[in-house]
Amino acid sequence: MANILTIFLLISTLVTGVFWVYYNLKKIKNYYLEKKFFKDNLNKKCVIETKDKKKIFKSLASFFPIFFIIFIIRSFIYEPFQIPSGSMMPTLLVGDFILVEKFSYGIKDPITHKTLIKMNLPKRGDIVVFKHPIDYNTDYIKRVIGLPGDKIEYDTKTKHIKICQNYLIKNHCQEKLSIKYSNPQSSEFIQKIYFIDRKNSIPQEKIYNSFNFDLVEENINNIKHNILFLNIIKNSQKDFYQQKNMKKLNWIVPENHYFMMGDNRDNSLDSRYWGFVPEKNLVGKAIKIWMSFDKNENEWPTGIRINRIGNIY
Numbered sequence: 001m002a003n004i005l006t007i008f009l010l011i012s013t014l015v016t017g018v019f020w021v022y023y024n025l026k027k028i029k030n031y032y033l034e035k036k037f038f039k040d041n042l043n044k045k046c047v048i049e050t051k052d053k054k055k056i057f058k059s060l061a062s063f064f065p066i067f068f069i070i071f072i073i074r075s076f077i078y079e080p081f082q083i084p085s086g087s088m089m090p091t092l093l094v095g096d097f098i099l100v101e102k103f104s105y106g107i108k109d110p111i112t113h114k115t116l117i118k119m120n121l122p123k124r125g126d127i128v129v130f131k132h133p134i135d136y137n138t139d140y141i142k143r144v145i146g147l148p149g150d151k152i153e154y155d156t157k158t159k160h161i162k163i164c165q166n167y168l169i170k171n172h173c174q175e176k177l178s179i180k181y182s183n184p185q186s187s188e189f190i191q192k193i194y195f196i197d198r199k200n201s202i203p204q205e206k207i208y209n210s211f212n213f214d215l216v217e218e219n220i221n222n223i224k225h226n227i228l229f230l231n232i233i234k235n236s237q238k239d240f241y242q243q244k245n246m247k248k249l250n251w252i253v254p255e256n257h258y259f260m261m262g263d264n265r266d267n268s269l270d271s272r273y274w275g276f277v278p279e280k281n282l283v284g285k286a287i288k289i290w291m292s293f294d295k296n297e298n299e300w301p302t303g304i305r306i307n308r309i310g311n312i313y
Contacts, residue, residue: 003137006075006110013067020064023057075110076102079284081129081139085297087262087269088141089189090215090226091127092286095293095301096308098141100129104285113280122147122258122282125223127312130260131281134274141286142270143225146259152251154272156235159265163220168252177221184214184229191230191267213264225313230266241275251276258282286312 083096092098102108107117113131122128122144132138146152151167154160160181164173190210213228237248246252253259257276262268271277292308293301 003111006071009067009071009074010111013064013071016060016064016067019057020061023061026057071110074102076107078102080290081141081286083141086267087264088127088143089213089228089264089267090187091143091263091312092141092289093292093305093308094297095295095305096289097291097293098286098312099288099290100284101287102284105279105282115280121279122285124220125225127286128258128260129283129286130277131283132274133277133281136281139283140260142260142262142268144258145220145261146251146253146271148253148255148257150253150259152253152259154240154249156237156249159229159235161261168255178219179221180219182217182219184216187213187215187228189213189215189228213266225263227263227265228267233266235266240272243275256280288312 079100079102081098081100083092083094083098086094104120105122106115106119108115124144124147126144127141128144129139129141132140145161146163147165149166149168151164151173153162155162161179163177163179165175165177167173190212192210211230211232213230216227216229217224218227240249241251242248243251251259251271253276256279258279259271260277261270261272288311289308292305294303294305295301
């Protein structure tokens with residue numbers, strides 16, 4: 001969808017640009033012609049037809065600056081995104097509208113996404129929008145947990161991670177990152193778990209129970225952020241992505257790739273399930289919430305959360 005909009009903006013910019021150039025060249029030409037010649041009454045009809053055409057060209061040409069500015073800003077500087085799911089709770093909520101800095105990790109061709117100018121690389125803890133490595137037409141947003149060369153270990157019981165830096169280079173762990181977790185605290189965030197009520201002979205009717213998430217602070221080498229756990233959800237090893245020549249729940253991040261995880265650890269499809277994100281798939285860094293509607297997934301908004309507008313951490 002995002003790529004279709006980019007192509008539409010590009011075509012609109014090019015088409016209106018052609019009319020803008022034609023109109024302005026014609027305007028310059030007519031200016032010099034009018035200085036040299038007088039128009040007689042015999043050419044009135046011609047003058048009317050010319051004016052009608054001028055109006056059409058002028059109308060089309062007037063859209064060029066608008067399309068051009070929108071295309072440049074959206075393709076190379078900032079692009080707005082909406083948060084559709086709860087995978088990044090508590091940092092980002094359903095209904096948040098965020099601004100993504102497109103040039104954070106380089107200037108890219110907006111159509112092919114080929115890097116034109118290399119700039120900074122993602123840092124651990126950055127919240128990044130990227131193209132899904134399998135479904136390239138889908139944009140995802142997650143937090144950067146593993147950098148190229150890192151070895152990641154995930155414990156399905158505690159749901160904690162361990163990270164060893166530069167493992168790919170040294171082939172053993174010498175630089176283990178300090179990762180600390182605070183004690184879990186009950187939060188206001190709720191997960192509805194749906195199931196089928198078979199006892200009342202109504203197997204088609206779905207009912208649900210609500211469970212509160214536990215809020216935990218994750219501190220990775222002094223990079224702090226809050227994450228959510230749901231104790232009733234038990235992780236199964238068979239669901240996770242297994243890297244070639246690696247045992248389950250262990251991953252070594254390849255060169256020019258990143259390991260992404262959602263802050264809502266028990267409700268996020270991320271690198272644990274489908275692997276690594278190539279550097280070429282990076283869209284940009286999420287920097288601000290510019291609007292936030294109070295809403296649930298697949299429901300209409302019921303208000304505006306003014307207190308959420310601001311920088312993203």
